[in-house]
Amino acid sequence: MIAELGLVALWLAGALAGLQLIAGSLGLTARGGTLAGVVRPVAVVQGLLCCLSFVALIVLFCETDLSVKLVAMNSHSAKPFIYKFAGTWGNHEGSMLLWVTVMSLAGGFVALVERRLPERTMLATLAGQAFVSLGFYAFLLFSSNPFERSSPVPDEGQGLNPLLQDIGLAFHPPTLYFGYVGLSIAFSFAIGALVTREVGPAFARAMRPWVLGAWIFLTLGITAGSYWAYYELGWGGWWFWDPVENASLMPWLAATALLHSVSVLAARNALRAWTVMLGVVAFSMSMIGTFLVRSGILTSVHAFAVDPERGSFILVLLAINIGGALTLFGLRAASVSEGERFAPVSREGALVFNNVALSAILGIVLFGTLYPLLAEAMGAKVSVGPPYFNPVGAIFAVPMLLVMAVGPLLRWRRDAFARVRAIVVVPALLVLLVAALLAFRSGIGALPFIGLSLAGGLALASLLPLRGRNLRRTPLPVWGMVTAHLGIAVALFGMASDSAFSIEKLVAARPGETVSVGPWRIVFDRIEPVAGPNWTALEARMKARYDGGAAVEIHPQARYFWTPPQQTSESALVTRWNGQLYAVVGEDAGDGRWQLRLWWKPFVTMIWFGGIMIALGGLLAMIGRVASDLRRIVARGKIAYRRGRQGR
Amino acid sequence: MSDPAPEAAEVKPRRWTLWLPLALFAGFVALVLIGLMRPADREVASAMIGKPLPEFALRPAFPGRPGLSRADFVTGGKPRLLNIFASWCIPCAVEAPQLAQLAKQGVQIDGIAIRDRSEDVSAFLARNGNPFVRIGADDVSAVQLAIGSSGVPETFVIDGKGVIRYQHIGDIRAGDVPTILRKLAEAQ
Numbered sequence: 059m060i061a062e063l064g065l066v067a068l069w070l071a072g073a074l075a076g077l078q079l080i081a082g083s084l085g086l087t088a089r090g091g092t093l094a095g096v097v098r099p100v101a102v103v104q105g106l107l108c109c110l111s112f113v114a115l116i117v118l119f120c121e122t123d124l125s126v127k128l129v130a131m132n133s134h135s136a137k138p139f140i141y142k143f144a145g146t147w148g149n150h151e152g153s154m155l156l157w158v159t160v161m162s163l164a165g166g167f168v169a170l171v172e173r174r175l176p177e178r179t180m181l182a183t184l185a186g187q188a189f190v191s192l193g194f195y196a197f198l199l200f201s202s203n204p205f206e207r208s209s210p211v212p213d214e215g216q217g218l219n220p221l222l223q224d225i226g227l228a229f230h231p232p233t234l235y236f237g238y239v240g241l242s243i244a245f246s247f248a249i250g251a252l253v254t255r256e257v258g259p260a261f262a263r264a265m266r267p268w269v270l271g272a273w274i275f276l277t278l279g280i281t282a283g284s285y286w287a288y289y290e291l292g293w294g295g296w297w298f299w300d301p302v303e304n305a306s307l308m309p310w311l312a313a314t315a316l317l318h319s320v321s322v323l324a325a326r327n328a329l330r331a332w333t334v335m336l337g338v339v340a341f342s343m344s345m346i347g348t349f350l351v352r353s354g355i356l357t358s359v360h361a362f363a364v365d366p367e368r369g370s371f372i373l374v375l376l377a378i379n380i381g382g383a384l385t386l387f388g389l390r391a392a393s394v395s396e397g398e399r400f401a402p403v404s405r406e407g408a409l410v411f412n413n414v415a416l417s418a419i420l421g422i423v424l425f426g427t428l429y430p431l432l433a434e435a436m437g438a439k440v441s442v443g444p445p446y447f448n449p450v451g452a453i454f455a456v457p458m459l460l461v462m463a464v465g466p467l468l469r470w471r472r473d474a475f476a477r478v479r480a481i482v483v484v485p486a487l488l489v490l491l492v493a494a495l496l497a498f499r500s501g502i503g504a505l506p507f508i509g510l511s512l513a514g515g516l517a518l519a520s521l522l523p524l525r526g527r528n529l530r531r532t533p534l535p536v537w538g539m540v541t542a543h544l545g546i547a548v549a550l551f552g553m554a555s556d557s558a559f560s561i562e563k564l565v566a567a568r569p570g571e572t573v574s575v576g577p578w579r580i581v582f583d584r585i586e587p588v589a590g591p592n593w594t595a596l597e598a599r600m601k602a603r604y605d606g607g608a609a610v611e612i613h614p615q616a617r618y619f620w621t622p623p624q625q626t627s628e629s630a631l632v633t634r635w636n637g638q639l640y641a642v643v644g645e646d647a648g649d650g651r652w653q654l655r656l657w658w659k660p661f662v663t664m665i666w667f668g669g670i671m672i673a674l675g676g677l678l679a680m681i682g683r684v685a686s687d688l689r690r691i692v693a694r695g696k697i698a699y700r701r702g703r704q705g706r
Numbered sequence: 707m708s709d710p711a712p713e714a715a716e717v718k719p720r721r722w723t724l725w726l727p728l729a730l731f732a733g734f735v736a737l738v739l740i741g742l743m744r745p746a747d748r749e750v751a752s753a754m755i756g757k758p759l760p761e762f763a764l765r766p767a768f769p770g771r772p773g774l775s776r777a778d779f780v781t782g783g784k785p786r787l788l789n790i791f792a793s794w795c796i797p798c799a800v801e802a803p804q805l806a807q808l809a810k811q812g813v814q815i816d817g818i819a820i821r822d823r824s825e826d827v828s829a830f831l832a833r834n835g836n837p838f839v840r841i842g843a844d845d846v847s848a849v850q851l852a853i854g855s856s857g858v859p860e861t862f863v864i865d866g867k868g869v870i871r872y873q874h875i876g877d878i879r880a881g882d883v884p885t886i887l888r889k890l891a892e893a894q
Contacts, residue, residue, distance in 0.1 A: 335727060346734070355741050370742060377735050384728035391724045428737060435740045645796065 061126050064114030065205040068155075071107035071162060072195035074100050075188045082185025086178060086253070094177070097184050098169040104191075105166025112146075112159040115204055119146040124215055127208035128152065134215040144229070151204035153231050158194040160232075160239045164268075165191065168243060173691075174260045175250075183250030190242055193375040201371055230286075233279045234306070238344040240272025241313060248337030249383060252390045257330040262323035265337065267684055269320055272340075273313040274676040280306050281669030292627035292642045294562070294657045296665060299447045304427040305347030308420055312340035315416040318409045326470055328397035328406055332413065335387055342380040343420070349376055355431065401472035408465030415458035422450050452505055459512060459550070462543060463519035481522055489515035502558045509554025517547035534682025542675025549668025555637075555661040566651040576658030577605045578639055580612075585643070585652060593619045595628070598643040598652065602632055614643045637661050754854035759868045762849045764842025767817070768824035774816055774842030780868035785893035786814040787886070788862040789838070790850055792822050793830035795858040801877035802834035808883065809837035813890060817841040820850055820858055861886070865893040 078100045085094030115128075119142050124130045132149045133142055141148075147156040165187040172180065198204065247265045251257045283306060288296040297303060316336040322329045349355075349372045400406040426442045433440045463485060467478045493511035496502060502510070520543035523536060561576040569584045583599040595615040602610045612630035619626070632639040637660035644653030763775035779786060789805060791798040809815055817838040819827050827841070844850050853862065853870065863872035863886070872889040874882065 331724075339727070342731070349738075355738060373735070373738060373742070380731055381728065381735070384731055388725040388728050392721055428734070431737055431741045435737060 060114050060117055061123070061205040061207065064111045064118070065203070067107045067111040067114065068195070068199065068205070071104050071111060072192065072199060074104035074107065075162070075191045075195055078104060078188035079185050079192060082181045082188060085181045086185075094181055097181055101162075101169035101184050101187070102166040104188075105162040105164075108159045108162040112155050115152060115155060116143065116146045118205075119143065119152075122215060124213075125207055125209075125211045127206045128204050130208055130212050130215045132215070147231055151198070151202045153235075154194065154198055154202055155204050156232060157235045157239065158191060158198065160235055161187075161194070161242055162191055164239050164243050165246075168246075172264055175264050176254065176256050176260075179250045179254045179256045179261065181250075182253035183246045186249035186253075187243070187246040190246065190379055193379060197371055197375065230279070230283065233275050233282070237272045237275035237279060237309065237313075238341070238348070240268045240275065241309060241341040241344050243268040244272070244316065244337045245341035245383065248334045249386065251334055252383075252386050252394070255390060255394055257323075257334055257394050259324050259327050262320045262333065263687070266317075266320050266324060267680060267687075269313060269317050269337075269340075270676055270680045270683065273310070273317050274673050274680065276306070276310045276313055277669060277673040277676060280310055281666050281673070284669070285666050289629050289631060290626070292629050292655075294560075294629075294640050294642075294655070294659070296556070296662070299426070299443055301427050302351050304423050305350050308347060308423055308427075309340055309343040311416050311420040311423070312336060312343045315413045315420075316340050318416075319413050322406050322409050323397070326398050326400065326406060328400055329410065329413075330397040331391040331394050334391065334394065336413075338380070338383045338387060339420075342376075342383070343424075345372070345376050345380065349373055350427070398471075400470070403468065403475055404472045405465060405468045405470045408461050408468055411461045412458055412465065415454045415461070418454045419451050419458075422454070423447065426450075448505055452508070456508060456512070459516055459546070462546065463516050466520075466523045466539060466543070481525070482519060485515035485519040485522070488518055506554040506558035509550050510558060513547050513551035513554060516550065517544055520544040520547055534685070535679040538675045538677070538679030538682060540675070541678060542672045545668045545671025545673075545675055547668070548664050548671055549666075552661050552664025552666075552668055555664065556659050559660045560662070561658045563654075563656045565654050565656075567654050568651050573654065573656060575639075575656045576660075578656075578658055579603050579606075580639075580641070580656060581609075582652075582654065588615065590617070593617045596643065596646075598630075598641070598654065600630075600641065602639055602641075604632075604634060604639075612639070612641055614641045616643050616645075633663060638663055754870050755873060757870055759864060759870060760849075760852045762842075762852065764818065764844055764849060767819040767822065767827045767841035767843040772840045774818060774840045776868060778816065778840060779864045779866075781866055783866050784814065785863055785865045785871065785890050786816060786839075787890070788853075788864050789815055789817045790820060790855050790858055790860045790862075791817055792820045792858045793826040794822070795820075797877035798859045799830070799834050801859055801879075802837075804878040804880060804883055805837040806835050808878075808886065811887070813887075814839055818844050818849060820844050820847055863889045863893050 078097055081093040081100065082097045085097060118126050118129050119133055120139070122129060122133050122135045122137075122142060124135075128149060128151050132152075133145050137145070145152075147153045165184065168187070169180075169184055175183070244265050247261060247268070251261045280303075283303070284296050287298065287303075288294070316333065316339075319329045319333040319336055323333045426446050429442050430440055464478060464482055467481055469477075489511050492514050493507070496507055496510055520540055523540055524532060527536075563573060563575040565573050567573055567582045569582055571582050573580045573582065579602075581601045581603075583601065586597050586599060588595050588597045595617040597613050597615045600612045600614075602612050604610075610632050612632060614630035615628040617626045617628055627642050627644070630641045637658065640657040640659060642655040644655060646652055759776050759779055761776050763777075764773050766773040779788070787808065805815060815837050817840070819841055822843060822845075824843070827843075831838075842849070854873070855862075857875070859877050861874040861878060862870055865871050871893040872886075874886065878886065
């Protein structure tokens, strides 16, 4: 019964999306004016119905209703409740339903509250949103129905992939989807603005909170994903340029560029066509990323999400949505009237440079990710890794970071570099000082050297916009920018410090032996077998002392799962303010010795700390923007109210 | 406009550049379509296939057994398997039953032990069985690199003229045995 209710709600929501598309498009024509009135309510109801459908699926999973095929395939009555709940989206159909639910709710929210844009642009935006949603509804209803019944009803479900039974992973997909959906709203705004050619500050202000919100979620998603790979994969690395990591990085790069160009458009009414294009590109990158992961066209560690047939479906959706949007862009962008002018040395100029650099890095990552495919089409097999991405990316990243330090100090419209020279000389000197000190240490690679030299100066420079301000009256968005830029400097420091100063030790040790790595002395006590719910493990018992301090017990494990047979290593970490000790236990060397892999990674945690700061910066800016929007709405309401009273 | 207009400005893009994103995207779709059409082939094809074995002569991996040289393959007779292994390699122990099965079916298998000690090799063979006719010792991986092998274990099908016909990377699983047998038959 609940399954049927969910399916009916999903069909109705899909039908309403169709209605929203038709009414929105006709509403734009001269004769269809009367239809325009239904678009907003339809969008709201569509969101609610889709939400109802998703709630039905959650209920089915929580009750473990095994007559539903999807539940039987992915759940188990003996599973802990939280995994039953999270299992709702721990599979292809459920995750797609979650995506379209968040998307339609966001669309309904926009329909309900967004009143700044011209009504025609709103109609086109909501029609665009309905168009994108329709593709997902069709995908769900025709090729991945989550409510399909199975007969006969099995006695027990098949359980969830053990790798996915991790609380962090349970919330990984929703985080990403919030990010992608935010970008889909930006995409729809861009479509709406292209259709009506109304690109201006109002459009930018309407779009900005969605871009900011999406960017916060993507930043958190990438930060968390990187930390997960770091502690779970047991290689001591935190970024592998794996296709899936790239798929998450590309929308982030596009969203970062969009975030900055939207600010220019909102504040100065410049960069019109460019902002619209980034709005299209950011969501396109989300879709391309999803496609690359789901289709299995590139092999990667995320191979459990692979399904070629569905990949083809996503490709068709992708071709229609992105191809359509870019065609519209080609047709209309030239007639989007030119924005305000500005000098090369100005806040806008710096932001344009940042945008170009981010886009270049995006292009580099996209090219590197697709290159194996390109080579294969020409009959060669290659894989692309850090030796390409790191130096080629740095060519653009380093100038971009320098401009990031100076840009916020420049005035809008036109400025002279001479004016800020006196201010930036202090961070510049700091950069030179650190570089000079580092030059005495040998064995530091070129990129870590540049990173370490820049980090301190960048951190200092990122605080400079606060100089001379009354800190209590400084607007939240400025605090947000400062925090995010400081976070970039902090993360850069962590990355460079990890590459420059990490000490790695691979030893074969007998129980009782002591290993030293950097300032740490680690006593290897013994190996013990331990058993988990669906795995057994060999656990190493070790005592680690930092610089003669108190002993900390650490227990890295080599785990063996039996369904499916799989071996994973659970690293043991000791976190200090100045870095992390990372221990992995490996194979039995055969003669009573065990392979131990130990790293001392100074300040490696700064990478993720920086990531969180960046997201926090976004959050501050978001709160500031939304609060001032609310104030404006309230003030307008008051004026309207007073006028109404005077009129009577 | 009376105020001094800034010299450089947001230049209006040329018309054709506006179509550039669409062109790039079309290229992406075309590339992906080609990728989807091609049969899924995730094996690494060896550049050495079709090439003759290089000249080499290795000392025996342990005393009292024959060593291995190129001449042992150029027999004009049946194709042989060349297995690259090491006593310190765990997947090599995993593939031992499959090699034994192949040997039992009459396949002639020669081995090259990589960076190994003779006592370790004999202990390994005592533990896992010895499917090999000859075993050469490659102490510096010279022969291994010369035939295009990058790790252990790897297995080559060599025809009667000493030409490499097939390279299997990684351990031979039970499911790989039919493929190996087919490649041997093709190399006749």
